[in-house]
Amino acid sequence: MKRAFAQFSAILSRLVMALLAAAALALLIFGHKPTAYRLPNGQRVHGRIVVSFWENWTRFEEAAMRDIVNKFNLSQHRIFVHMVSVSQADLKTVISVAGGDPPDIVVLWSGDMGAFIGHHALTSLQSMVRAGIVTRHTYVPYVWKVCAPFGKLYALGATPETCALYWNKTFFAQAGLNPNRPPTTLRQLDAYARKLTIIGRHGQLIRAGFLPTEPGWWNSFWGVYFGNHLYNYKTGYFNIDTPQQIAAYRWFQSFSRQYGYRAVDNFQSGFGQFNSPLNAFMCGKVAMEMQGPYFANFIRRNRPALAGHFGVAPFPCAHRPAGMDTYGDVDVWAIPRHARHVQAAKEVLTFFIRQANIEELNHLHCKPSPLRAVSRSFIRHNPNPYVMVFENAMRHHHVAIAPPSPIWMRVNSQLNVMAQRIWLGASVKRSLAYTQHLVNRWVRTSERMAALRARENP
Template sequence: MKRGLAFFLAVTMIISLLAGCSGEQSAEAEKTKDGKVVIDFWTFWGSETRRPIIEKIVNDYNQSQDKVFVKHTFLPWGDIWTKNLASVAAGNPADVIVNDINTVAQRAENKQVEDISEYVDDSFKQQFYPYLWDTVEQDGKTYAVPFNTDTRLLFYNKKAFKEVGLDPNKPPATWSELEEYARKLDVKNGDKYDRIGFYPLWGSVGASSWMINADGGKGFIADGELAINTPKKVEALNWILDWKEGLGERTVQAFQAEFGSEQSNPFIAGKVSMWIDVGTFYTQLRDYGQDVEFGVAPIPAKEKGAGNWAEGGGFVVEVPKGSKHPKEAMDFIRYLTDVKAQKYWAVKNYDNVANSEAAESALNELKGPDKMVYEATVKNLKQTKMFPVPIDYPDYMSRLNPHIDNALLGKTAPEKALKQAEEDIKKMKK
């Protein structure tokens, strides 16, 4: 009996010690004692960089008031949304979740997210970039709050520019200038390229981005109408094919085979002189390309005055359908998307945030190249377009992409491919 009692006491002591070391367990004990409402906050931010940042914001919120305790739950990318849908269906969801910004309307239509309209007013909405706020409203109701976003810039190698007689402070402004500069920057050794000036499908950009850029920033569905088989989008696909033909399929494939990240990134390695990527690509340059003398600029316009249109993405925070504590969840969301937390996230993560005042104030915390690139991204948001997935065409990209691929592979002429895509997508309208 004594041995059994001693064992029980030892185990109890170990559990107590572990509980004392656990922020979550001690906080939940405090909740039981003080009556705090515990809300579960799901994110996919588990990296060594992002997890400490989001957890500091969560801890700051928990210490800022005595009514709510937020528990941060990390779930891997991909798994988080599968588990969210399952938990909503089971009636036991998280209280706040980070989700994709362009599919809010789909979740609202499928009753997978709470209507939070009663918790927001005009003064709250005005904190955010208007084009981002547009993504979270459906039929006049609000279903999420924008958290962060991105935009794409042209990174160019100033040293390479100087080598070939180009002005390092004058990046290409139009597609024709982009082609002209690229030809000058190409370095060939016989039939082999040692350096390529530019290729439009490398970096964080694809054929659809160039088609939208060419068409005045118009997406594939504009004002509820299909805008796929347009003259400008056909022209853009032909333009990409001209690049591919000019370099040759073998050259393109050979270069791509050597692509990697960090020092192996082709722009950092000096293998490609102009490269389009999201603003956060700068962190790779900063950490692994210290010797690269670079500049940034908007994506060139199709022609002068046509607009330097870029595609954007991002994430929102929302309350899954069936949350037991929507009011408390919204209190946390307000904190998470206010200036203080958004500015902290922007500076520490070098990320574009949705709160416009926070984005501007983050510039005051940055210096040198950090400030130069971040300022360029903030300015570029004015020429960045979001393309929320419309309810009438929920899966249109999966039908469109194969047709674009066929055009790029030379299997179908661009005009025919886009005509077929438009006819195919018309059939799916709800």
């Protein structure tokens, strides 16, 4: 009787979950949409094409984008952009495309591009290239590569970022290091980290000089700083178990071996949220950290007393000068497939990528501009005092990006699992070899599925 009841409960639970999922999907695609729109001055909108725009920023970053949208809406009388902040915009866009009712414009992560392009979920923007509105010379090289990974344009760069080293100058001085001279090689980084680390009487970490797992957002890309090219654009395969990767993840593992992964885990469990005064770097629990340009904005808002007491420099590389190899990301604007107002959406994007508007948006985000042409006033008045560190890094030709593979999100998830196992003491060589074998199988399966889709939709 109990077994039958348990089976019934399980079936009922699955049924309820399925109904909730169906209701959520229906609400997302067919849910309530405003019938009346107003301009920032309160004037009602009449007779305009309404372009729906989903963006995934929040708080002050969302407000910055809304300023640009308001400027567009007030600049003409034909189109009205209705902007909505949407969590998990990428996932919801996939669902809405499948349902035939996507937004007209969406903000995506660069890591989304491979899957969206591979599954024909984006509208080509090649007409904007042919019209001369945007060309490969509009953007810095890596941003163009994200937007047009195989030569065909599918998105436009919005807010870019590369990774750099943040360091606490006060802690450097206390440890007998020059507060104005950050490490320029990984060997120096390791030596500085040891000097900056404080261990308590019972072996517990009080302060870490550097931890590759804090914040742990780029554990798939440590090979970049050892000269590895993770993705082969010609074959579509991944370079996971290369000598450069082996060296990178042995370096990565050395930190957990030095301090003990349990001690590090206990230490990190006390860290506050990223966007809070208790952020590990902001509250002084970590002396050096890899972060992007936006971090200066969060420091300014959460820990203003730290202003003037931290520095930013190119992240060190194993075999090349610091900054020559780095990872770059960029949020992009795209038009989903089946969008209702494609031409109007392209007009909106044309407005968004004007130099003045791009610079205003990135100024408010404390980021560099993705454009090749940058005004002096943008640099001079940028609230990020280290914006030139990121501007310079973006212009190198060795900026690694998220691979434009249709299975990248799955591969990235597996690489993070691999990194976690290595952190906990697994063999670096065996972990990389296993992951390489597994991902190779996924690539072959993806190729077969792509060939099948091509035959079904010639």
